[in-house]
Amino acid sequence: MFFSKKVKRAFISLVAVISLASCGVAFTTPVHADATSSYHADQLNLDVKSAIAIDSNSGQILYAKNADKTLPIASMTKLVTVYLTLQAIKNKKLSWDQKVKPTAPIVKVANNTEYSNVPLKMGHSYTIKQLYQATLIESANGAAMLLGQTIAGSQKAFIDQMRQQVKKWGIEDAKIYTACGLPNGNLGKDAYPGINKNAENTMSAKDMAIIGQNLIKDFPEVLNTTKLAHLDFKDNGKTTKMANFNWMLKGLSQYDKAYPVDGLKTGTTDAAGACFIGTVEHSGARLITVVMGARHRDGTDPSRFIQTKKLMNFIFNQYRPITMTAGSQMNGAKTIEVTDGDNATTNLGLKNKTTIWDPADGKTLVAKLDKKSIEAPIVKDQTVGDYQFKSGNEKIVSLSNPNGMNVKAKALSANGKVNFFVRIWRWLFGGR
Known part of the structure; x- marks a missing residue:
């Protein structure tokens, strides 16, 4: 037959190609996860237990120090509470002007002067918007708890929702016991049942970066509140002056025009030290930074912001964002x-x-x-x-x-x- 030799050669070649494909070898050298846990950590000496810097949109890692190590996150927890609040509003399960009343355990937490708070009162009504603003600006623990109570019906049910949400984001190592970030026992009757009173919420710097990334992606309007340095909380004719614990905002003590930060959240407990997840726009891109376990001598110690500035300065000098x-x-x-x-x-x-x-x-x-x-x-x-x-x-x-x-x-x-x-x-x- 006229095509017989060519057909035979083609068939042999095809078999050879299939055989090579089935035995193919990848020649790329993998970068193991532990390498990205301390990505360029040797190039910058940060005085924190862990840290990370990422691009908010793509998740590109720009710097990491012990980024996979789980540590107490304190009030940075509230970003998950805020996410679920914004989600409930989007799904029309809540409305901004909806009024709710606190329970006795929440009032007890909200009036403890050792915690960051606005003083919620029994029998008083508060709008969801008031509680949301107090949670982000004043880091109000009682307000965060009342948001969770309203969304899920109880503190335990809300914690279970928080756990489910972070798992949806691929966060498997989180331990969450409270909606506000206080140690479990500090919530009195609202403590998570069957858990040690000293138990605290823990995640890694990488986990916190993922939370910040998803919050900004899904609800960018959150930055309209996190950028506020001051706001009044009004309750039946009484006004509480709220001041943001993010001192890098304009008008506060650690503001620097080279780092025009507009969010997100601080966190502090004895076990956590001083923590901060920050975000800033730079050359058309958005950066998210996390520092955990910074020094915290007292309530006036600015260490977490000093370390954040060092990290941001390193990123600005070592990278050039290219937007395509x-x-x-x-x-x-x-x-x-x-x-x-x-x-x-x-x-x-x-x-x-x-x-x-x-x-x-x-x-x-x-x-x-x-x-x-x-x-x-x-x-x-x-x-x-x-x-x-x-x-x-x-x-x-x-x-x-x-x-x-x-x-x-x-x-x-x-x-x-x-x-x-x-x-x-x-x-x-x-x-x-």
Whole structure:
């Protein structure tokens, strides 16, 4: 037969290709999770137990020190309470002007002058908005508890909701006992049942960064409140002057125009030391930083903010954020081969607007696609794979992937599939 020798050679070649593919070996060297736990920690000496800095949108890790170590988080807990409050409002289970009354255990906590609070009173009514603002600005423990009580019906039920929520974010090592961050026993009758009175909420700096990232992504309006340095809390003709514990805000003692912080939350207990999750816009990107276990000599100690400034200064000097629009093409990965396509290749670009913090190391930032080819047909804007980035030999890593930060790539044009006879022709004589 005329095609017999060519068919035979094609068949042998096909078998060889399949055999090689089935025995393929990846030559990339993985970056283990423990490496990202202390990412560039040797380049900056922070006087804290743990820390992390990430891009708020992509989760790109820019710095980490013991970032996977679980530690007490104190009032940073309230960000989960606030998230569930905003979620309840979005789902119309609560409204901002809805009025609620505190229970006796909540009133007892709210009037303990050893804790940060606004003094809630028995029989008085408070709007959800008042409680939300007090929780974020004054770090009011009673207010946070009353939000949880209103959402879930009891402190225990709300804690269970908090636990479920952080698991949805992939946080598996969290221990949560209170809605406000106080040690369990400090809540009296509202303590989580069956748990030691000294038990405190614990998470890692990485966990807190994930919480901050999701809060800002899903409810960016939270920054309209976290940026407020002062606000009045009014209750039946009495006014309590609230002052934000985030002293890096404009008008407060640690404000510095080089670091125009607009959130998020402090936390302090004897076990936790001084903690702070902060956020700031820089060169069109948003940075989230977390410091945990900073020095806390007394209520006037600014150590956590000093360490946060050191961390932000390091990031600003060591990285240059590059924001690329959807559809932007990446050098080294502008096209992908298309099997059985009308055209042999298809042009690629970014699926979504993306910011990459490029290390200021003088090396070129390059992208690589996670696959070499894709099957036809392809429709325009179809996701076709993931980009991964390097600066020189250094991989760009993220919270979700310690072996590289995945950024979606899309097809910039359609590419149809050729018919059966053309595919047979190409199989016999070559071509895609």
